[in-house]
Every structure is written in structure tokens, then in C-alpha cells.
Amino acid sequence: MRLNQKNKPKVLWFQAITCNGNTHSFLSSNDNRMKLFLDSFDLIYHPSLSVDISLKDIIESDVEIDFLLVEGAITSNERFFSISGETTTLLLNQLVSKSKYLIAVGSCASYGGLHAKFEQNEDIKGISDSLDVDNLYSLNHPVINLTGCPVHPEWIFQTLFTLKDYKKMHLDEEGRPKELYYGLAHHGCTRNEYFEWKVESKTFGLKEGCLFYEQGCRGPMTHSNCNKILWNEVNTKTRVGMPCIGCTELDFPRDNMLETKKNIGIPDQVPLGINKRAYLSLTGIAKTFKIDRLHKKLID
Amino acid sequence: MSAKEEKKNTIIENSLKLFSKNGFYNTTIPDIAKSMKMSVGNMYNYFKSKEELAKYAIKYSTNVLAIELKEINNMDISSKEKIYVFTKRYLQSVKKSPEVIEYFLRVYLSNREVFNEGCEGFLCVSEFVTEVMILLDDGAAKKEFRQQEFFPAFAMFMGALGGFAFLSGEKVLEKDVLSYSDAVAENIYRALKYEA
Numbered sequence: 001m002r003l004n005q006k007n008k009p010k011v012l013w014f015q016a017i018t019c020n021g022n023t024h025s026f027l028s029s030n031d032n033r034m035k036l037f038l039d040s041f042d043l044i045y046h047p048s049l050s051v052d053i054s055l056k057d058i059i060e061s062d063v064e065i066d067f068l069l070v071e072g073a074i075t076s077n078e079r080f081f082s083i084s085g086e087t088t089t090l091l092l093n094q095l096v097s098k099s100k101y102l103i104a105v106g107s108c109a110s111y112g113g114l115h116a117k118f119e120q121n122e123d124i125k126g127i128s129d130s131l132d133v134d135n136l137y138s139l140n141h142p143v144i145n146l147t148g149c150p151v152h153p154e155w156i157f158q159t160l161f162t163l164k165d166y167k168k169m170h171l172d173e174e175g176r177p178k179e180l181y182y183g184l185a186h187h188g189c190t191r192n193e194y195f196e197w198k199v200e201s202k203t204f205g206l207k208e209g210c211l212f213y214e215q216g217c218r219g220p221m222t223h224s225n226c227n228k229i230l231w232n233e234v235n236t237k238t239r240v241g242m243p244c245i246g247c248t249e250l251d252f253p254r255d256n257m258l259e260t261k262k263n264i265g266i267p268d269q270v271p272l273g274i275n276k277r278a279y280l281s282l283t284g285i286a287k288t289f290k291i292d293r294l295h296k297k298l299i300d
Numbered sequence: 301m302s303a304k305e306e307k308k309n310t311i312i313e314n315s316l317k318l319f320s321k322n323g324f325y326n327t328t329i330p331d332i333a334k335s336m337k338m339s340v341g342n343m344y345n346y347f348k349s350k351e352e353l354a355k356y357a358i359k360y361s362t363n364v365l366a367i368e369l370k371e372i373n374n375m376d377i378s379s380k381e382k383i384y385v386f387t388k389r390y391l392q393s394v395k396k397s398p399e400v401i402e403y404f405l406r407v408y409l410s411n412r413e414v415f416n417e418g419c420e421g422f423l424c425v426s427e428f429v430t431e432v433m434i435l436l437d438d439g440a441a442k443k444e445f446r447q448q449e450f451f452p453a454f455a456m457f458m459g460a461l462g463g464f465a466f467l468s469g470e471k472v473l474e475k476d477v478l479s480y481s482d483a484v485a486e487n488i489y490r491a492l493k494y495e496a
Contacts, residue, residue: 265450
């Protein structure tokens with residue numbers, strides 16, 4: 001990969017404490033979209049790709065980074081995690097001071113994610129909580145959180161292209177771009193009819209039934225467009241019979257993600273924005289109807 | 301409430317008394333009209349059939365309880381106290397207007413064929429069932445009640461209350477029905493309560 005593609009915005013991908021999942025997702029993007037990205041941006045550094053420059057070289061040079069993408073959680077505890085002897089808090093701040101836009105790629109970079117659950121180190125954070133005071137105000141734009149475990153590559157591309165062309169994005173209260181996270185995973189879910197009539201899926205991996213009542217599906221309370229911008233352009237978790245585990249939300253990862261928490265058989269949480277009393281009332285009525293079609297296999 | 305709705309409610313209240321006393325099949329529309337001092341023809345302006353009246357009556361009578369329980373659910377008291385308060389109010393209504401509970405026990409539960417269409421499952425009693433759900437859900441979320449399946453818990457709650465209303469209706473109780481209130485509530489609470 002070559003540095004200094006003239007007139008193209010420079011993108012640097014920094015990895016901190018991560019499983020590499022967002023990199024996998026990014027590199028699995030549609031060929032044409034990746035080509036368009038590489039034609040439009042100058043990806044100057046990614047630790048999983050062969051590049052002609054090191055992170056240290058970049059930090060020590062006067063190169064300006066347009067878009068700093070960060071994958072993974074950040075810690076200032078060098079005994080826990082460091083890169084070439086430096087903490088990720090230090091490296092992040094050195095990079096941010098050279099950057100215009102700071103984008104968290106994934107739940108770990110956004111809020112600490114899974115790593116923040118590690119009890120032996122309390123200092124594991126998302127990037128917003130890891131910035132020095134000087135860096136809080138040096139960026140051209142508030143920090144953008146692309147939450148998800150992992151992030152859909154299209155969300156990264158849309159964010160980069162929008163910022164390149166329009167310089168700003170409207171963010172929700174969790175710092176996520178509204179245009180990507182305004183809807184719920186429930187929108188576009190192919191199981192919505194089962195949800196309406198309260199027909200439960202009997203097990204994982206089926207096309208039939210709703211995954212909300214037994215299997216912990218968070219589709220009705222998770223901001224994401226997974227069922228509209230499909231993964232690999234063909235699929236989503238819910239389509240293959242795996243519940244939405246709410247990976248784009250602040251409370252991810254929760255405990256017992258494949259179970260629906262209930263009190264005396266009644267779901268503890270109900271779909272977003274619905275009064276529990278009204279929801280239970282509707283549920284009771286919907287369950288009264290037995291629609292034969294919805295109790296059969298879709299394909300016999 | 302419109303004048304027509306008020307009249308409908310008075311007809312329901314009268315028919316509850318007749319249905320619970322004489323049974324669904326032994327009560328006729330002319331009987332109800334007579335008790336209302338109305339013509340039979342005019343009765344049909346309010347309800348198209350005896351079946352329709354019966355369905356309205358079950359909604360009406362359980363809504364009386366739903367309103368009571370909703371008010372209690374919204375009180376800032378423990379779930380245990382909610383059971384005690386509701387049991388007292390339930391037995392008070394058994395004493396004051398026995399026809400409301402009797403109708404549920406002696407007509408709704410005994411003549412299911414009348415309610416097959418339009419009152420399937422919880423359809424006509426959903427407001428009350430919802431309030432029981434709220435009571436149980438809230439109690440379990442606060443760890444005052446233990447976790448169990450919904451229907452056994454629901455049946456424990458309603459079975460104890462309904463059973464006691466039945467004993468009262470049969471006039472076999474030795475003391476005033478209200479004097480048993482705390483003991484019935486205690487039984488319900490013990491069946492539901494959280495065990496550490």
C-alpha cells in the first residue's frame with residue numbers, strides 16, 4: 001500500500017484492545033464498495049495490512065490524518081496492554097492531535113465493550129473517555145461512535161463518504177450517526193408477523209417464529225439497520241435464526257444474551273417506547289388468535 | 301359517558317343479578333326487560349342478543365376489578381401489601397355486589413359455549429389479566445415474589461379469591477366473609493413469595 005495519494009483524505013486505522021472482528025468485517029465488504037473506498041481515500045495505515053510506514057513513523061512525522069478510525073478499547077495500564085511499549089491511551093492521544101475526525105469502529109472503541117467487563121483492570125474505556133483535555137476540543141467534529149460487534153462495513157463507508165462530502169453528521173445521544181442508527185433491528189425483520197401474533201420460535205436456526213419471547217432477541221429495542229442493510233448483502237442474524245443480541249447499544253454485552261429475562265413468565269423489558277401495561281394487554285389479546293399458517297413450516 | 305352507554309350499564313347491572321341468580325339459560329331477555337321496566341323491543345336497541353349482552357357483562361364485571369387492581373398497582377406500597385389490599389377490596393365486592401363475582405364463576409366459567417366467539421382466551425377479561433400480570437411482574441422484579449411460570453402463579457392468585465367467593469355464595473362460611481381477608485391474602489402471598 002502506498003502513502004501520499006495526492007488530494008485524497010487520509011485514513012488511519014488504529015487497533016487497541018480488540019479481537020480484530022471489525023477488521024474482519026471491514027475486509028469482508030463488497031468488492032465494489034471497497035474499490036470505491038480505496039479510490040476515494042488514502043488508507044495510510046492498518047496494522048493488518050502491509051503498508052510502507054510504521055505507526056511510530058506517522059506519529060513522529062508531520063502528516064495530517066483526516067479520519068482516525070479506532071478499533072478496540074483503550075487502557076492507560078501498560079501492564080495490561082501496550083503497543084511497542086506505549087499505552088494505547090498515549091498512542092490514541094498522539095494520533096488524535098494530528099487528526100480532524102475521530103471515529104470509533106465497534107462497541108469496544110465506543111464504550112469499552114466486552115473488555116470493560118474485565119474486573120482485574122478498571123481502566124478500560126472507550127475512546128471518548130480516553131481523550132486528553134486538549135484533544136477534546138481539537139477535533140473538527142464530535143467523536144463518532146459506530147457501535148456494533150462488529151460494525152457493518154457499509155456503516156464505515158457511509159460515515160467516511162458523508163464526512164468527506166458534507167463535513168458533518170447528526171449524532172444521537174450516544175454519539176452514533178442518526179442516519180445509520182435511527183431505526184431498530186426490528187425494522188425489516190422477516191419475523192415481524194410472528195412477533196405481532198406472539199408465535200415463538202421453537203429453537204435456534206429456524207426460519208419460523210419470533211425470537212423475542214424466549215431467545216432474548218433485542219430487535220425491538222436495538223438501534224441498528226441490520227435488517228435493512230444486510231450483511232454480505234444477503235443476510236442477518238435474525239434471518240438465520242440467531243437473535244439480535246443488541247450489540248449496537250450502550251449496555252452490550254449483557255449477561256445471558258440468548259435468554260429473555262422474565263418475571264413470572266412476563267418479559268422484563270418490552271419493546272422500546274411502549275407502555276408495559278399496554279404491551280401486556282395487546283400480547284394477551286394477540287395470543288388469543290391461533291393462525292394455523294404461522295404454526296407451520298414455511299417450506300414443507 | 302353518553303346516556304345510551306349509561307343505560308347499557310344499568311341493563312348490564314340488572315342482568316348480572318339475574319344471570320348470577322338464575323343462570324344464563326334460565327334468564328330471558330323478557331326477564332331482563334321486565335326487571336328494567338322496559339319493553340322487550342327497546343332492549344334490542346341496546347343489545348342485539350342475549351349472547352352479546354353476556355359478553356358485555358363479562359367485560360363490565362372484570363373491568364370493575366381491573367380498575368381496582370390498577371389503582372392498587374399504582375400505589376407506592378410493597379407487593380405483599382398490594383395482595384392484602386386487593387384481597388380486602390375483592391371480598392368487599394363479594395359482599396356488596398356478589399352478582400359481579402358470581403357472574404364470573406357461575407356464568408362465564410360454566411357456559412363457555414356462550415363466549416366461544418369474541419371472548420376467546422383472555423379477550424374479554426384482558427384488562428384484569430393485564431393488571432394481575434403487572435402485579436406479578438413487578439413483585440418478581442423487586443424480588444418480593446419468587447420466579448415461577450405465569451399460569452400457576454395466576455391460578456394461585458385467582459383460584460384462592462374465586463374459591464373464596466364461591467364459598468361465600470354457597471353460604472357455608474361460619475363468619476363474615478371480610479373477616480377472612482388477611483388469612484386469604486396471607487395464603488396467596490406465601491404461595492408467591494420470594495425464597496432466598
